[in-house]
Amino acid sequence: MAQNPDVAPLKRHIGFLASDSLRGRGSGTEDEQRAAAYLARYFTDLKLIPKGENGTYFQSVPFIKKNEMLKDSNRTATNVLAYLDNGAAHTIIIGAHYDHLGLGYDGYSLDPAPKGKIHNGADDNASGVAGVLELARLYAANAVKEPYNFLFICFSAEELGLLGSKYYTEHPTVPLETIHCMVNLDMIGRFDETKKGLIIGGVGTSPVFEPLVKRLAERDFAGQFVLSLDSSGVGSSDHTSFYLKKLPVLFFFTGVHKDYHRPDDDTERINFDGEAKVLRFVARVIDSLQALPKLTFTPTRAQAQTGARYKVSLGVMPSYSHSGKGLKIDAVQENRPAARAGIQDGDIVIEIAGMEIADIYKYMEALSKFKAGDTVPVRVLRDDKIVDVNVTF
Numbered sequence: 101m102a103q104n105p106d107v108a109p110l111k112r113h114i115g116f117l118a119s120d121s122l123r124g125r126g127s128g129t130e131d132e133q134r135a136a137a138y139l140a141r142y143f144t145d146l147k148l149i150p151k152g153e154n155g156t157y158f159q160s161v162p163f164i165k166k167n168e169m170l171k172d173s174n175r176t177a178t179n180v181l182a183y184l185d186n187g188a189a190h191t192i193i194i195g196a197h198y199d200h201l202g203l204g205y206d207g208y209s210l211d212p213a214p215k216g217k218i219h220n221g222a223d224d225n226a227s228g229v230a231g232v233l234e235l236a237r238l239y240a241a242n243a244v245k246e247p248y249n250f251l252f253i254c255f256s257a258e259e260l261g262l263l264g265s266k267y268y269t270e271h272p273t274v275p276l277e278t279i280h281c282m283v284n285l286d287m288i289g290r291f292d293e294t295k296k297g298l299i300i301g302g303v304g305t306s307p308v309f310e311p312l313v314k315r316l317a318e319r320d321f322a323g324q325f326v327l328s329l330d331s332s333g334v335g336s337s338d339h340t341s342f343y344l345k346k347l348p349v350l351f352f353f354t355g356v357h358k359d360y361h362r363p364d365d366d367t368e369r370i371n372f373d374g375e376a377k378v379l380r381f382v383a384r385v386i387d388s389l390q391a392l393p394k395l396t397f398t399p400t401r402a403q404a405q406t407g408a409r410y411k412v413s414l415g416v417m418p419s420y421s422h423s424g425k426g427l428k429i430d431a432v433q434e435n436r437p438a439a440r441a442g443i444q445d446g447d448i449v450i451e452i453a454g455m456e457i458a459d460i461y462k463y464m465e466a467l468s469k470f471k472a473g474d475t476v477p478v479r480v481l482r483d484d485k486i487v488d489v490n491v492t493f
Contacts, residue, residue, distance in 0.1 A: 103242060105234045105379040107372045113142075113230035114289065117198065118222035118367045125221065126202020127257040128163070128175030135198055136178045139254050142233055143182035146240040151181040151251060151273045161257055161267040167205045177256035179264045181273060184240055184250040190394050191249040191274050192386060193282040194235055195265070196228030197258030197338055201361060208259055210361040210417070212434045217363045222370055224360065227289025229254055231379050238383065247390050248280055255338050258286075265338035269345050281306065281348040281395050283386060284339035291354045291374025296326045298378060301351035302339055304331025304400040308392060309350060316384050324377065332400045348395045352382055356417050356430040412470050412493035414438040414449075414478075418460055426450040426481065427463045441489040443480060450486075451479035 116122070116138060123131045140157040143150075152158040159179040166173045177199065200221030204214030211217060220226075236252045251274050257263035269276065284302075291298070303309040310329060317325050330351075333343030339351045354374070359365040389395070415436020419428035426448040432439045443449075449457050452466040453476040470476060475492040 103238050105231075105238065105376045105383065107376050109234050109237065110227075110230045110372050110375055113233050114222055114226045114370055114372075115367050117226035117229060118220040118365075120218055120220065122220075124202040124204075124219040125198060125200045126206060127177040127199045127260055127263070128165070129202060131202065132177065132199055132256060136180050136254075136256070139180040139198065139229070139233070143180070143236065143252070146182070146236055148182035148184055148236065148240060148252070151183040152179065153273075157182055159268065159271070159273070161264050163257060163260065163263050165206060165260060169203070169205050177264055179256055179268055180254040181268075182236065182252045183274070184236070184246075184252070186246045186249050188247055188249045190278050190280045191251050192280045192389065193251045193253060193274075193342070194232055194285070194386070195253040195255060195282065195338055196232045196285040197225050197255040197264065198229045199256045199259055199264070200224060200226075201259055204363075206260065208361060209363075210431060210433050211363055214363070219361070219363050220366050222365050222367045223287050223289040223357070224365055225258070225286050226367075227287060227370060227375055228285035231285040231288055231375065231382070234379060235383060235386075249274075258338055262338055262341050265341035269341045276345055276347065279342075279347050281350065281389060282339055282342040283382065284337055284342075284349065284351045285382070286337040286351065286353055287356075287360075288352055288354050288378045289370040289372075289375050290357050291371050291378055293371070293374060296324065297328060297355055298325045298381070299328045299330065299351075299353040299355060301330040301335050301353065302333045302343065302349040302400075303329045305333040305343060305350075305398060306348035306395045307398060308389075308395060309348070312388055313350075313385060316381065316388060320384060321381055325381065334400070343400075346397050346399075348397050350385070352378065354378065356419065358431065360417060360431060412437075412467055412472055412474070414443070414467075414491065416443070418463075424448070425458050427457050427460055437491045437493050441478065441491040443478070443489060443491075444482065447480040447482050447487070449478060449480050451477075453477060 255264035
């Protein structure tokens with residue numbers, strides 16, 4: 101059983117990973133390698149077993165990505181893996197991605213002129229990695245032989261399309277059929293003490309998840325969290341790769357903010373006490389899952405939607421905590437179709453070209469109907485008033 105997380109290690113880990121000296125931990129860069137070495141040293145200090153390649157903590161992830169700063173588009177990212185062997189038949193994976201956007205040359209930044217700017221990614225996702233390291237410390241040092249083994253994975257190349265986690269699931273170092281569940285921590289450093297929102301994805305991927313997290317929140321954390329639960333096992337983070345291998349997954353997330361994918365996502369904006377509170381809840385969930393036999397996987401509604409293919413985008417960041425109808429927008433990217441049409445942060449997309457947008461999956465389905473150059477009517481709710489605009493992709 102895990103003890104209470106400590107704020108001091110969280111500050112130390114995030115402070116290093118999100119420092120300017122690591123220049124945003126871009127995938128396949130020397131800066132990423134320095135971050136990987138830090139993670140491996142910490143796992144060594146905890147006396148955890150290397151679970152990468154050739155007796156090391158490292159797993160190489162080859163990929164191809166053009167970048168005007170690099171001569172070679174053939175690049176290699178690095179996953180970092182450590183194992184706590186309790187002699188059990190099954191294993192719990194606790195993971196987070198440690199890469200970020202580097203100096204802005206690989207794309208995906210929301211800054212209007214990102215190139216050459218350090219994107220430190222303190223919340224995205226030094227916060228999640230710090231959570232993995234702290235949970236590793238707690239489980240390694242508690243002098244208890246748990247009923248499950250633990251595999252701690254720090255993924256790379258998540259920002260480029262979940263490349264590190266996808267590679268791991270294709271080249272696992274622990275048999276996937278022995279996995280109890282995968283717990284993913286991504287952006288858990290901006291807990292809002294007023295709104296108390298905690299988003300948990302994947303609760304539909306096993307029948308036990310939703311009643312368990314609700315019970316713990318009400319019984320052991322009364323008044324501390326307002327949960328937003330998403331049944332889907334598919335999302336824009338690494339748990340998706342494990343869901344697609346038919347494994348139960350849980351995804352913890354404190355929400356998108358105005359600094360998301362911008363150079364201003366810095367350490368001084370992290371709520372360390374809030375992150376420790378979130379990790380206490382995560383640890384209680386994991387401890388409760390250890391009292392259960394190996395979980396049953398259940399597919400979720402998103403499975404039927406994963407085949408949708410689309411070549412256009414509004415250029416918005418959806419809100420993953422919105423529980424009502426429509427697609428709520430947390431952030432609108434500058435100089436993209438939504439911004440040019442006058443769509444604003446906080447708008448809720450309810451209709452595209454006459455198609456009702458009930459949720460993010462209907463939004464994805466609608467986008468698959470269009471191509472670059474098309475102009476379509478879009479209806480949004482803004483402060484409970486309907487606003488109609490024309491969007492050109």
